[in-house]
Amino acid sequence: MQSFDLEAQGLRALNSTLNAQSTETNQTVWEVTNPKGSHAIAVGLDAPIEVNVKGSTGYYCGGMNKQATIHVHGSAGPGTGENMMSGKIIIEGDASQYLGATAHGGLIVVKGNASSRCGISMKGVNIVVQGNIGHMSAFMGQSGNLVVCGDAGDALGDSCYEARFFVRGSVKSLGADCEKKEMRPEHIEFLKEIIAESGVDAKPEEFTRYGSARTLYNFDVDNAGAY
Amino acid sequence: MNSHDDKGIPHTTPRQSATFSADVNSDIRRAAATGIYDIRGGGAKRKVPSFDDLLFMGASISRYPLEGYREKCDTSVTIGGLHASNPIHLDIPITIAGMSFGALSGPAKEALGRGASMAGTSTTTGDGGMTPEERGHSNKLVYQYLPSRYGMNPDDLRKADAIEIVVGQGAKPGGGGMLLGQKISDRVAGMRNLPKGIDQRSACRHPDWTGPDDLEIKILELREITGWKVPIYVKVAGARPYYDVTLAVKAGADAIVLDGMQGGTAATQDVFIEHVGQPTLAIIRPAVQALQDLGMHRKVQLILSGGIRSGADVAKAMALGADAVAIGTAALIALGDNDPKYEAEYNALGTTSGAYDDWHEGKDPAGITTQDPELMKRFDPIEGGRRLKNYLKVMTLEAQTIARACGKNHLHNLEPEDLVALTMEAAAMAKVPLCGTDWYPGKPNTSY
Numbered sequence A: 001m002q003s004f005d006l007e008a009q010g011l012r013a014l015n016s017t018l019n020a021q022s023t024e025t026n027q028t029v030w031e032v033t034n035p036k037g038s039h040a041i042a043v044g045l046d047a048p049i050e051v052n053v054k055g056s057t058g059y060y061c062g063g064m065n066k067q068a069t070i071h072v073h074g075s076a077g078p079g080t081g082e083n084m085m086s087g088k089i090i091i092e093g094d095a096s097q098y099l100g101a102t103a104h105g106g107l108i109v110v111k112g113n114a115s116s117r118c119g120i121s122m123k124g125v126n127i128v129v130q131g132n133i134g135h136m137s138a139f140m141g142q143s144g145n146l147v148v149c150g151d152a153g154d155a156l157g158d159s160c161y162e163a164r165f166f167v168r169g170s171v172k173s174l175g176a177d178c179e180k181k182e183m184r185p186e187h188i189e190f191l192k193e194i195i196a197e198s199g200v201d202a203k204p205e206e207f208t209r210y211g212s213a214r215t216l217y218n219f220d221v222d223n224a225g226a227y
Numbered sequence B: 001m002n003s004h005d006d007k008g009i010p011h012t013t014p015r016q017s018a019t020f021s022a023d024v025n026s027d028i029r030r031a032a033a034t035g036i037y038d039i040r041g042g043g044a045k046r047k048v049p050s051f052d053d054l055l056f057m058g059a060s061i062s063r064y065p066l067e068g069y070r071e072k073c074d075t076s077v078t079i080g081g082l083h084a085s086n087p088i089h090l091d092i093p094i095t096i097a098g099m100s101f102g103a104l105s106g107p108a109k110e111a112l113g114r115g116a117s118m119a120g121t122s123t124t125t126g127d128g129g130m131t132p133e134e135r136g137h138s139n140k141l142v143y144q145y146l147p148s149r150y151g152m153n154p155d156d157l158r159k160a161d162a163i164e165i166v167v168g169q170g171a172k173p174g175g176g177g178m179l180l181g182q183k184i185s186d187r188v189a190g191m192r193n194l195p196k197g198i199d200q201r202s203a204c205r206h207p208d209w210t211g212p213d214d215l216e217i218k219i220l221e222l223r224e225i226t227g228w229k230v231p232i233y234v235k236v237a238g239a240r241p242y243y244d245v246t247l248a249v250k251a252g253a254d255a256i257v258l259d260g261m262q263g264g265t266a267a268t269q270d271v272f273i274e275h276v277g278q279p280t281l282a283i284i285r286p287a288v289q290a291l292q293d294l295g296m297h298r299k300v301q302l303i304l305s306g307g308i309r310s311g312a313d314v315a316k317a318m319a320l321g322a323d324a325v326a327i328g329t330a331a332l333i334a335l336g337d338n339d340p341k342y343e344a345e346y347n348a349l350g351t352t353s354g355a356y357d358d359w360h361e362g363k364d365p366a367g368i369t370t371q372d373p374e375l376m377k378r379f380d381p382i383e384g385g386r387r388l389k390n391y392l393k394v395m396t397l398e399a400q401t402i403a404r405a406c407g408k409n410h411l412h413n414l415e416p417e418d419l420v421a422l423t424m425e426a427a428a429m430a431k432v433p434l435c436g437t438d439w440y441p442g443k444p445n446t447s448y
């Protein structure tokens, strides 16, 4: 395992070292100490490596990640995993707002709660939250899945497209054009797999599915009030 | 009263209302019939104070000119040297503005790349991501980082020669984008990760940052991902130029793209285009002032856009302190947009060449603002690229002609002192004297 003291060695050195790892690297496990809420930790990675961050992170940890697994042993700041393409981010604590914004792929797991705008404009990522999520989550969500084992705040899935939302607890309110949907066997199957992969504690049958009613897909004057 | 009567009283001429003009009335009827606001492409069509209201004085006894064609007049510009290890070197200070693939066809984007590359300048992606044709044919390609993040990915980000964080567009400061279902072909839908044929809304605000403090962190993240190599531009609409430029520079931008209200858009509400934002002429001085107050003028480059059409506009923008300009609409016209040779087809669409602005409907007879395979075939990207190159060359020659006449051996040496204004408004906005006077409204040490 390679260890990296962020405070002593600095952000540029950390990211350039991690960015230099290729798909064939032998140095697959990294530990980052003293993150102290720094921003842009482990961004733009593109190698099948594992990065363990020993503490809490600031904005955009794991931004645009490809392939790598980033494990935050603390809480994560705004925009964690933004525009992630593939790979995995695991947050032991809570996640701040805009978690996984516009992310195209991969898996983000939060063991605590996530904040507002979780999964905003998500474009294919899977996000699993053990706790609750805040308001305006998955706003304009395009594709991917948001799985919430706790409750969701106001305006879930507002103006969403084809993203799917599974909530175990209550939903304070649904956003424009988001509706409750039927749980079919394929959804139970999907939840079974993703719950196992993310290691959260829940049963597939306990969830309700939500998604787009698709009434705002093409402008219709009778829906003008909903825009 | 205008009807005839038997007593021989003269009748008055029918009088149209200035308030309820034919235009306005047609808008009201359209609204009443459809229940939806008018969406269109292009920029503000109303007349606003502009570079046409400025004149160069040329040389005289106190200033001597340079010999046209003989004495050198440099046009090169370097953008982004402040923080980036690979700044962009351009032969001419006229760049191609960001226009989305989706709004424009693939071949049109290719032509922009070809023309810009031949002329020694950069072109810019747009909402919807980077296409291989565009990257392949563009020597210098600026990659836009937009609120929608359609097509955004780290691989393309690393292929870019510069990154442009789009905060706003002059045509619609505070507005998002729209691409109506007619233009969402399989390819466009695939790149944007959305179903085919649905209306696509682009958010008006970035999903993962708000405000100047966040912007600074966002810029840090993008630099870390791209190894501090490429310049990062911030594009803002002409809303509050002094503060926007100040905040963008403090957030760490290498260059500012400032877009006035005449600036084009692919599709936006007409009310937005015509009533929100400030004219290009009005925003340049406050922006330059902000850079000067920060000691950053010429260190952080200012790229001005919105209604730039000719070498005269380029020279005026540069004289007022811009480092370069960007063109959108003019580049499309050079490619063949709104060409009178398609007049019959424009008429069939209920319009006329020059006025055609329903770009969002995807029926462009010139094959530029469309995704229709048949219409696209009409447009030849090689010929289009050549035309754009010619046009860029002419603009450059025109700007050089003016600069030489003012005795400048580099376009950057043009200065406000070379200019006078034809109107009080232009004098106030450009802070150059009204013709024939030594005064402009708001001039220091004058009381009016």
Ligand SMILES: Cc1cc2nc3c(=O)[nH]c(=O)nc-3n(C[C@H](O)[C@H](O)[C@H](O)COP(=O)(O)O)c2cc1C
Residues within 6 Å of the ligand: B041, B042, B043, B097, B098, B099, B100, B103, B104, B125, B126, B127, B144, B166, B168, B169, B170, B235, B259, B262, B263, B264, B265, B266, B305, B306, B307, B308, B326, B327, B328, B329, B330, B359, B369
């Ligand atoms: C067809 C079209 C598409 C555009 N798409 C974008 C875009 O995707 N992103 C953006 O920042 N600006 C976009 N713009 C605005 C241009 O980047 C630029 O600000 C504007 O065109 C400059 O003004 P001008 O058209 O008067 O030259 C678009 C403009 C046009 C005409």
